[in-house]
Amino acid sequence: MSLIVPNRKRGDKKGGARRGENNRIYANPLPLVFSQTESYTSYILDLFGIPNILVNNPSCEGVFDPITRSVWITSSKDSMILWRRGFFGKGDLSRSEPSWYARQVNARKAAGKYMTSEEIREKRRAERKQFKLDRAAAIAQAAAEAEAAFAEGREAAPAVIPSGATWKPQISAVEELPNPSVSLQDDYVEVPEDKLEDIEHLQLTLQEAFFLIWNLDCLSVVDPATVAIIFSHIAFALKCLQSEPMNLQSIWRAFQATYCSPHVPSIVSNACEGRFDNPFLVNYAAYHYYRSLGWVVKGGIKFCVDFLLYKRGPVFHHAECVRGGRSYPLIEDPADQESSPFDLSNSSPFSWSWLSTVNRVNSQVQKTLILTYVTIPAQSRMSPDLIASPACLAHYSVREVVLRRFIPARMRD
Structure with missing residues (x-):
């Protein structure tokens, strides 16, 4: 596996007037919120060194989908909790934050007055494109003026070339820019405002879901056999026929089974059962490693990598690290690699x-590339019963190698 870290020393923070608001909205790094009551009883307990801490557990609920190897959070309340407290998951109709409903509402309001993160990004890209056009036009005009002055034998007037620090979008240029609230909406569906429903769900990877289930105990997963998925031409609805959640052992087996039989994910073949080189175990070992160190771990398909790592989250910083490019599982016993299904x-x-x-x-x-190596324990030295529980993850090890490209012109200092 591999990671990426930015080489720049400045400018890695995302600016804007919303930084203070983001600090308030995304103040909690995990779904669990710890608080302490201020009362006479808590004061007495503090004197004896007994902590009086209250744990607010959101107790979210999701539906396991073995076809997409993900867990769907259909409740908008649970989706916002998991996203705002640790940036877990991804909106299935959005780039990252589940903001499809907000974009639909914005499109019916004051044309971009209330902008989501996707709309802000599109507006910024449009302004950057306009700046490049203005700069190219200014350079061409300065070259033409210099050439005319040389032909006439006079001194050319000083050229004014726009710079990124001083350039501001003109009103006429802004009016010509596409409306981000409309141009962004490839998934836009014309629905009357009084009938607009939030049809987006938060999609958790298996690694994210198991981290929330096993480590934080704030997510329960419903058995997909008890859920009916109803599709229509504009949306889909999930109807839970039976809200009986899966236990930890069944979740542990089901998540591994998705990599065993692509046609019937619920069936675990004998060749795949009890294997320590199961891709779910390898990926989760790396995910758990970086999450436990305080990194926010997101999917890295944007950079053709496995994971993106953020210090606090996508709304605060650009990606600091990416478990990028490739995954590097190291198998202790070469015989396990030969017999691996x-x-x-x-x-x-x-x-x-x-x-x-x-x-x-x-x-x-x-960014700086970091290769992450996950060592898979040998089947011969491990008990077959050990893999029946998450306790087997203690036998995986993770190592990193940092790679940076040496550029003499940039690294003389």
Whole structure:
């Protein structure tokens, strides 16, 4: 596995007037909120060194979908809790934050007056594009003026080239920019305002879901066999016929089973059962490792990598680290690799051409590549009963190797 860290020393924070508001909205790093009551009883307990801490557990509920290898959070309340307290999951109709409903409401209001994160990003990109056009026009005009002055034998007037620090979008240019509330909406559905419903759900990866279930105990997962999924031409609805949640052992087996039989995920074949090189175990070992160190772990398909790591979250910083490029599972016993029913990606050594390509791309986006190696314990030295519980994760080890491309022109200092 691999990671990426920005090379730049400044500018990694996301600016804007909403920073203070984001600090208030995303103040809790995890779904569990700890608070202490101020009362006479708590004061007496503090004198004896007994903590009087209250734990607010949101107790969210999701539906396991083995086809997409994910857990769906259909309640908008639970979705916002998991997103705002640790940035877990991704909106299925949004880029990251589940904001489809807000975008639909904004499109019916004052044309971008209330903007979501996706709309702010599109507006910023449009302004950046306009700046490049203005700068190119100014450079062409200055070159034409210099050429005319040279032909006439006079001194050319000083050229004014726009810079990124001083350039401001003109009113006429802004009016020509596409409305971000409308141009963004590839998934826009024309629905009367009085009948507008939030049809988006939060989609958790199996690693995120199991972290919330096993470590924080704030998520319960409903058995997919008790859930009917009803699709229509504009939306889908989930109707829980029986709200009996799965226990930890059944979740542990079901999450591993999704990598065993692609056609019938609920069936675990004998060849796949009890394997320590199951992709779910390998990916979760890396996910748990970085989450336990305080990183916010997100999917890294944007950079063709496995994971993006943020210090606090996407709304505060750009990606600090990415478990990028490739996954690197290390199998202790070569015999396990030969008998493995899984096609573990990147289990073979990478080529130098690939490493040079990835390292060069990462230097252009000002990030540092980190290769993460997950050591898989040998089947021969492990008890077959150990893998029946999450206790087997203690036998996995994670190591990192940081790679940076040496650029002489930039690193002389």
